[in-house]
Amino acid sequence: MTARTAKTNALGLEKTAYKGAESTLCNGCGHDSISAKIIDACWELGLDQRYIFKLSGIGCSSKTPAYFLGLSHSFNTVHGRMPSVATGATLANRKLICIGVSGDGDTGSIGLGQFKHLLRRNVPMVYIVENNGVYGLTKGQFSATADENQRQKYYGVNHFPPIDLCLEAIVADCTFVARSFSGDPQQCRELIKAALSHKGTALLDIISPCVTFNDTPESTKSYAYGKAHNIELQEIEYIPPGLVIQRQEITIPEYAEGETIAVTLHDGSQILLKKTDQSHDPRDKQAAIRLLEQAKAEQKFITGLIYIAEPRPTLGELERIADTPLAELPEERLRPSREALAKIMASLA
Amino acid sequence: MCAVELTTDKRTEAGVLVNDFAIVAATVNGSGSQTANNTLVRALFKMGIPVNGKNLFPSNIYGLPTWYTIRLSKDGYIARRPDYHVLAAMNPKTQAEDIEKLASGGLCIYPEEWKLKPTRSDITYVPMPVREMVKESGAPPALKEYVANMVYVGAVAELLGIDLVEIKNALSYFLKGKAKAVDLNYFLVEKAAMHVREHFTDLPRNFRAERMDATRGKVLIEGNSAAALGAIFGGVSVAAWYPITPSTSMIDALMDYAKELRVEPDGKKTLVVVQAEDELAAAGIIIGAGWMGARALTATSGPGISLMAEFSGLAYFAEVPCVIWDIQRMGPSTGLPTRTSQGDVLKAYYLSHGDTRHVVLLPANMKECFEFGWRAHDLADRLQTPIFVLSDLDLGMNLWMTDPFDYPDQPMDRGKVITYEDLEKFGTWGRYKDVDGDGIGYRSLPGQGPAYFARGTGHTEYATYSERPDDWQKNLDRLARKFETARRIVPKPISQLEAHATCGIIAYGSTDAPVAEARDLLKAAGLITSYHRLRALPLGEATHEFVGLYERIYVVENNYLGQMAQLLKMEYPDLADRIISISHCDGLPLTARWIADSILEKEQK
Numbered sequence: 026m027t028a029r030t031a032k033t034n035a036l037g038l039e040k041t042a043y044k045g046a047e048s049t050l051c052n053g054c055g056h057d058s059i060s061a062k063i064i065d066a067c068w069e070l071g072l073d074q075r076y077i078f079k080l081s082g083i084g085c086s087s088k089t090p091a092y093f094l095g096l097s098h099s100f101n102t103v104h105g106r107m108p109s110v111a112t113g114a115t116l117a118n119r120k121l122i123c124i125g126v127s128g129d130g131d132t133g134s135i136g137l138g139q140f141k142h143l144l145r146r147n148v149p150m151v152y153i154v155e156n157n158g159v160y161g162l163t164k165g166q167f168s169a170t171a172d173e174n175q176r177q178k179y180y181g182v183n184h185f186p187p188i189d190l191c192l193e194a195i196v197a198d199c200t201f202v203a204r205s206f207s208g209d210p211q212q213c214r215e216l217i218k219a220a221l222s223h224k225g226t227a228l229l230d231i232i233s234p235c236v237t238f239n240d241t242p243e244s245t246k247s248y249a250y251g252k253a254h255n256i257e258l259q260e261i262e263y264i265p266p267g268l269v270i271q272r273q274e275i276t277i278p279e280y281a282e283g284e285t286i287a288v289t290l291h292d293g294s295q296i297l298l299k300k301t302d303q304s305h306d307p308r309d310k311q312a313a314i315r316l317l318e319q320a321k322a323e324q325k326f327i328t329g330l331i332y333i334a335e336p337r338p339t340l341g342e343l344e345r346i347a348d349t350p351l352a353e354l355p356e357e358r359l360r361p362s363r364e365a366l367a368k369i370m371a372s373l374a
Numbered sequence: 375m376c377a378v379e380l381t382t383d384k385r386t387e388a389g390v391l392v393n394d395f396a397i398v399a400a401t402v403n404g405s406g407s408q409t410a411n412n413t414l415v416r417a418l419f420k421m422g423i424p425v426n427g428k429n430l431f432p433s434n435i436y437g438l439p440t441w442y443t444i445r446l447s448k449d450g451y452i453a454r455r456p457d458y459h460v461l462a463a464m465n466p467k468t469q470a471e472d473i474e475k476l477a478s479g480g481l482c483i484y485p486e487e488w489k490l491k492p493t494r495s496d497i498t499y500v501p502m503p504v505r506e507m508v509k510e511s512g513a514p515p516a517l518k519e520y521v522a523n524m525v526y527v528g529a530v531a532e533l534l535g536i537d538l539v540e541i542k543n544a545l546s547y548f549l550k551g552k553a554k555a556v557d558l559n560y561f562l563v564e565k566a567a568m569h570v571r572e573h574f575t576d577l578p579r580n581f582r583a584e585r586m587d588a589t590r591g592k593v594l595i596e597g598n599s600a601a602a603l604g605a606i607f608g609g610v611s612v613a614a615w616y617p618i619t620p621s622t623s624m625i626d627a628l629m630d631y632a633k634e635l636r637v638e639p640d641g642k643k644t645l646v647v648v649q650a651e652d653e654l655a656a657a658g659i660i661i662g663a664g665w666m667g668a669r670a671l672t673a674t675s676g677p678g679i680s681l682m683a684e685f686s687g688l689a690y691f692a693e694v695p696c697v698i699w700d701i702q703r704m705g706p707s708t709g710l711p712t713r714t715s716q717g718d719v720l721k722a723y724y725l726s727h728g729d730t731r732h733v734v735l736l737p738a739n740m741k742e743c744f745e746f747g748w749r750a751h752d753l754a755d756r757l758q759t760p761i762f763v764l765s766d767l768d769l770g771m772n773l774w775m776t777d778p779f780d781y782p783d784q785p786m787d788r789g790k791v792i793t794y795e796d797l798e799k800f801g802t803w804g805r806y807k808d809v810d811g812d813g814i815g816y817r818s819l820p821g822q823g824p825a826y827f828a829r830g831t832g833h834t835e836y837a838t839y840s841e842r843p844d845d846w847q848k849n850l851d852r853l854a855r856k857f858e859t860a861r862r863i864v865p866k867p868i869s870q871l872e873a874h875a876t877c878g879i880i881a882y883g884s885t886d887a888p889v890a891e892a893r894d895l896l897k898a899a900g901l902i903t904s905y906h907r908l909r910a911l912p913l914g915e916a917t918h919e920f921v922g923l924y925e926r927i928y929v930v931e932n933n934y935l936g937q938m939a940q941l942l943k944m945e946y947p948d949l950a951d952r953i954i955s956i957s958h959c960d961g962l963p964l965t966a967r968w969i970a971d972s973i974l975e976k977e978q979k
Contacts, residue, residue, distance in 0.1 A: 046838070075794075078820040080662075091827055091839065098820035100665055101829040102658070103688050109614075109650065109658025110665070114820070116612055116646055117668035121821045139658070142651040340648070347642045351611040352667035352819060356786045358644055359609030359669070360748075361635040363781045366607065369631075370778035373593035 035071030043068045045095040049088065055207035055233030055248075056086055056155045060093040062210055063124065063153075066217040067094060070265055077122045078114065082107040082136060085162055086128035086155035086233070094124075105136025108143035111150050112340065118350040119341045122221065123150035130160050133169035133188045140190075144197035146340040147225040151217065154190055154228070155207070157235035158246040165238035172245050172324075177238075192317045194228040195310060195332050201227035202313070202332040206251045207234065212328060215296070218263035222290040224336040232326070251326060258305045258329030259298040266293035288333060298330060307333050389479075392582045393423050393448035396458040397530060399523075400465045400472045404436030406520035407464070409548050409559070410527045411442040415773055416544035417536050418446060419594055422586040426452040427773045428963065433619065433711040439468045446583060452775065453888035454768075454963040459581050460534065462526035473497070479580050483529045498577055500570065502529055507565050513558055524559045528566025533574075534583040538567060593778050597743045597769035598673075600779070601699060602627035604747015605671055606635055606645065609786055610697070612670040614648045614659035619711045620767040621673040621701040628673075653678035657685035657698070664689070664696040665828060667791075667819035669751045673699040676709065676718055679725065686760055687726025688830040690853075693806070693817065695754035695761075695789070698722075702766040704961050713961030714767035716883055717933040720941065722762040723911050729850060733860050734762045734911040738886035740776035742909070743769060746865070748782050755789035757860050758817055766932070768884040768963040792816040793823045806849065807835040813856030857912060864910035867917055875904040877977070878924040880917075882908040882938060884963060885930050891966030892930075892973070899970070901977060903928075908938070913945050921949045928973050934959045 031039045043064045048057050067077065074096035081087035083104035090099045102110045107125055115123050132140045132154050143152070158175075160166040167175070167183040170190065175183045194202045201223040205213045213231060220227035234240045234248045242249040264287075285299040298307070305316050313332035320327040347354065397414070401407040408429075415427040426445045432438035445455050459477045463469040463484040470493075473482055478496045486501035504525045513521045531541050542560050549555040570577075602624050605613075615625045629647050636645040650656040653674055660670035674682065679700050689696055702718045704710035722734050733753060735746045743765060750761045790810075797803055805826040806815045815835070818824050826837040833849065834840045881889040886907055893903050906920040921927050921942065927949075929939035936955030943950040956972045958964060 074825070076821055078666075096825050098818070098825045099827045100662075100692070101827065101831065102661075103684055103830060106654060106658045106685065109655035110662035112648065112650075112655070113612055113614065113659035113662025113664075113668075113670065114666045115662075116648070116659075117663040117666035117670070118821055138651060139655055142655065146648075341646075344646045344648075345642050346646050347638055347644050350821070351644065351646070351663070353822065354609075354611060354644055356609065358638070359611060360607055360782070360786065365635055366603075366779065366781050369603065370593055373595050374591075374778075 034068050036073060038068070040064065040068045042096070043074065043094055045090070045092040048092040050085060051237050053236040054085070055157065055235070056089050057092070058207040058210060059153065059155055059213060059231055059233055060089050062213040062217055063093045065214045066221065070218060070221065072122065072221070076120065077124060080107050080111050080114065080123060080125040082127050082131035084128040084131045084160070085235075086126055087131060089126050089155070105131050105134070106139055107131070108136065108139035108148070112143060112146060112148050115148050115150060116341055116344070116346065117352040119149070119346065120350050125150050125152045127152070127154050128168075129154060129156040129158060129170040129190070130168040133190055137169070137188070137193070141193065141197050144194055144199040144226050144228070147200070147337045149225055149339045149341070150227075151220040152226055152228050153217075154230045155233040156190065156230055156246065157233050157239055158187070158244065159235050159239040161235050161238055175244065187321070189317055189321060190230045191228065191331055192314065195313055195317070198337065199226050199228050200334040200336045201225070203229050203330045204328050205229060205231045206255050206326070206328050207231055208248055208251050209255060209257075209328065212257065212261055215261040215263045216330065218265075219261070219290065219294070219296045219330070222292045222294040224291040225339050245324065245326060254326040256303065256325060256327050257301055258303045258307070258327060258331070259300060261330065262297040262299070264295040264297060291336060296330065305329075305331075307331060310334065390580055390582055391459065392584050393446045393586060395446060395460065395581050396455050397444040397460040397462070398458040398472070399442045399462040399526060400468055401440050401442070401523065402436075402465050403432050403434055403438050403440040405523065407440065407442065407523045409520070409545075410523035411444065412548055412773065413527055413541060413544040414530060414536070415444055416547060416594065417531070417540035418444070418583055419589050419775060420540045420543065421537060421583060422589050423583060424448065424450045424452065424588050424775060426775065428454055428768070429772060430962070431712050439465050448586060448588070450588060451887070451891045451966070453891050454965050456965050456967060460530060462530060464523065464526060481533055481581065483526050483533075500529060500533065500574060500577070502526070502566060502569060507562055507569070510565065511558060511561050517558070521559055521562055524562035525566045528563035529570050531563065532567035532570040533577070533579070534581055535579070536583050538564065589775060591777065592775050594773050594775055595740055596623065596771060596773055597737070597740060597765050598624035598701065598771060599627040600740045600743035601673075601747045601763070601765060601770070603631055603779070604744035605697070605751070606631050607782055608748030608751035609669050610671050610751060611645050611668045612648070612660060612663035613645065613672065614650045614656040614670070615672050615674065616650050616653045616656050616678060618653070618675045618678050620703055620771050621675045621678070621699065623771060624673040624699060624701060653681040654685065657682040660696040661685055661689050661694050664694045664754070665692070667822065669755070671697040671699060673701060675701050675703045676705045679718055679721060683726045686732065687728060687730045689760045690726065690730050690732065691830050692828045693758040693815070694828070695758055697750040697754050697761050697763065699763045699765060701770040702764060704959070710961050712767065714884070714963055715933055715959050715961070716764070716766055716885065716931050717937070717959065718764060719931075719933070719937040722764055723941065725762070731857055731912070732760055732762050733757060733864055734764055735865060736764055736882040736909050736911070737769065738883050738907060738909070739769075740774045741779060744779040749865070752787040753864065756787050756814070756863065757856065758789060758814060759856070764883060766884050790814055790816045791823065792818045797824050804835040805837040806833065806852065808852050808855065812859040813852045813854070814859060861912045861914050864912070864914070866914060867909055867920070868907045869916065869920055870905040871923075872902050872904050875902045875924065877901070877926040877928060878904045878906060878920060879928045879930060879973070880906045880908060880920070880938070880942070881930040885932055888964045888966045888969055889930050892969035895966055895970040896973060899974060901974065911941070913942070917942075918946055921946055921952065925952050926976070927953050928956045928976070929953060930956045930964070930969055932959055932964050933957055
């Protein structure tokens with residue numbers, strides 16, 4: 026026993042209560058840092074793990090839901106198809122929080138179609154891509170986000186331009202798009218918190234070095250590269266609803282140089298974006314697209330909140346599903362009456 | 375070789391066939407003949423005559439030939455019959471062949487403006503001034519082609535003695551009582567009937583539709599509508615799909631019925647239907663919903679089933695309830711999208727890689743489409759596994775006469791579900807632990823019960839990842855135990871044992887109707903058969919017993935490979951030599967005649 030009282034959150038829980046099983050990933054894997062930040066974010070926000078569920082596809086990244094929030098339900102699905110499972114699960118219970126974890130192969134290659142359709146439908150969830158540009162579990166093949174002209178020992182040179190998942194998300198009308206770096210824990214954590222407060226799909230593309238197959242200094246997905254080149258668009262701080270004094274609509278005040286501005290999210294929380302020497306306005310869709318195109322052309326490693334907009338209605342809202350979660354509806358609300366059947370039969374006679 | 379002459383024609387003394395013949399309307403698809411054909415079917419049905427309509431249509435939007443066959447059967451046979459006696463030849467491209475196939479003594483109605491040269495002397499030609507009548511009706515140009523079909527409705531009605539009041543009522547039914555539309559259509563019906571009455575006074579009236587009392591209390595419905603209705607009464611709350619013929623009309627029906635039955639007073643829905651980007655996503659959506667605890671279904675056909683293979687294995691192994699309707703069509707590959715078959719039996723049973731096996735329900739009629747519609751969800755929840763329901767185009771898209779559906783005779787069975795409160799009583803809980811010995815663990819739902827980690831990878835009974843050989847073995851042993859539980863609780867086969875039977879017939883699904891009729895034909899030819907109709911896979915003990923009863927078991931099915939026969943041989947290797955496959959697949963529903971001939975041929979060997 027230490028003399029120091031352990032820190033507890035709003036639910037009176039210590040952070041260890043949010044842990045999962047021990048990670049089986051390589052030592053130093055960026056994914057483990059992200060798991061730790063998910064734990065931090067959920068603990069600090071005082072979220073009840075019983076009302077969170079975790080989804081993933083297949084790959085190193087998709088193993089990680091086992092390593093955080095051990096008291097939350099989880100479903101490790103099939104390769105590239107987590108988005109459709111998320112679509113069904115969130116429709117079936119609209120009261121729960123969905124955190125999905127995928128990788129660059131899972132989302133950018135095999136699952137690109139499902140990813141785009143999930144965004145298009147605005148399925149309410151935090152969608153985290155742990156992006157390392159490489160297939161880890163099958164030992165080092167290029168993924169769809171690998172750098173153009175990158176060389177790998179066994180597989181040679183990648184001749185194809187990378188797919189930018191943030192860009193894909195913006196053009197698919199996702200209303201919360203951010204990029205982060207697993208080596209930047211503070212930014213990661215704050216973005217995860219903000220994503221949890223967003224209504225609809227919030228995409229976090231987190232560059233997460235693969236220490237085994239893609240951590241050479243020349244790789245843009247390496248620790249060394251990330252540390253040296255990370256250009257933070259903003260300093261980000263998330264303020265939970267209870268601590269936000271002045272509530273305001275999501276309209277962001279004019280974004281002037283050097284100013285800290287607050288974006289109010291739909292649950293009343295705020296993200297404070299303190300401008301750095303970059304001049305990106307995340308409310309400007311065209312600017313966000315230009316920023317990403319430019320970063321790609323100049324091989325710049327841009328992180329931060331890239332795009333945020335007034336959330337579109339979620340799939341469940343558009344479908345006008347019942348307020349009670351479909352999964353919890355009692356029989357009397359699911360099975361029409363005997364009279365209803367008799368009436369239909371009479372109409373067919 | 376068939377030594378015994380089989381016949382279904384039962385002419386009366388005067389050579390008149392009453393309520394025992396078939397009508398074919400040969401049209402061009404997209405020309406709007408559906409209302410015309412449905413009207414005839416309904417009018418006959420309302421005259422109390424057992425009737426069945428089958429639509430043979432192309433995979434096309436406009437311009438290819440379509441044949442709609444209406445069979446009247448005073449004996450209540452509802453299978454396809456290959457011959458026809460009354461032809462509405464409305465498609466110039468196929469008229470020659472259509473007329474050639476018309477039964478001797480038959481009636482051929484056709485547009486007068488074709489100026490056909492009669493080629494047969496044994497049939498009666500009934501030219502109708504279609505163009506002139508349509509012009510006279512004053513139908514707007516956009517509707518001309520549609521209402522032209524009413525000319526053959528009127529002619530057929532007059533020639534067969536169908537009550538025009540019933541035709542008018544049927545029109546009103548399908549046109550939802552819209553007076554203007556009913557009047558326009560009925561104008562042509564009456565006009566045509568009058569024309570026949572005035573111009574063909576000396577026609578031999580060989581075929582007659584006479585009022586009977588054999589349809590009282592019955593209803594007319596398509597299998598896809600029955601299935602959708604069943605699902606709604608089964609409490610389905612999430613449906614995901616990708617459009618594919620011939621399953622699409624099941625989802626259409628689901629959406630239609632949901633508007634009426636599953637919208638709450640506040641206007642909010644308790645059934646959501648998502649059109650997915652493909653069948654993979656459709657499967658993923660229902661698995662996500664099923665895992666969460668909602669009742670979920672998809673409806674698809676062959677190519678969609680192939681795409682759902684991987685996800686089906688996940689649901690099997692992670693033990694997630696969901697229901698997959700396969701409205702079968704012809705394969706391999708794209709096959710013939712608008713033609714029927716029973717070709718997905720083995721595929722559905724073993725869908726996915728590894729040692730995957732599934733529960734498959736085999737509805738044979740409208741009542742079973744409805745009943746299995748709700749029961750599939752109970753079974754899915756009870757067995758915590760995907761349930762496949764194999765209907766087909768013949769059942770799904772054709773109008774069938776049926777007794778009204780019975781309301782579910784038991785409350786919903788949500789299976790074994792553990793909540794947070796239960797956990798306190800249980801003490802410990804392992805998601806995949808077989809505490810009851812039936813191979814089924816207690817599942818827990820997100821937000822409602824203790825957490826576990828669902829996965830398609832190797833796992834222990836506590837749902838933790840494991841690569842240990844003993845864990846793997848133990849898990850598959852339990853899944854095998856669960857499959858044995860399924861064997862006991864799926865819908866039981868129905869046996870009709872005849873005391874003097876010398877052989878047995880096994881069939882399933884839409885093949886039931888022609889088999890029932892074939893057995894009567896065989897009986898008339900002196901061959902008494904017992905019949906065993908499968909209603910689900912896995913096969914139960916009753917089937918083993920039935921196969922054991924006779925030295926020759928004919929397995930009748932509408933596919934090329936004789937898939938159920940193969941499965942039976944595999945399940946009962948000791949009895950394999952008595953299983954004889956009677957299978958055929960050419961896109962059409964089997965006929966009683968073909969089945970009887972095929973069995974007689976084997977019997978005489």
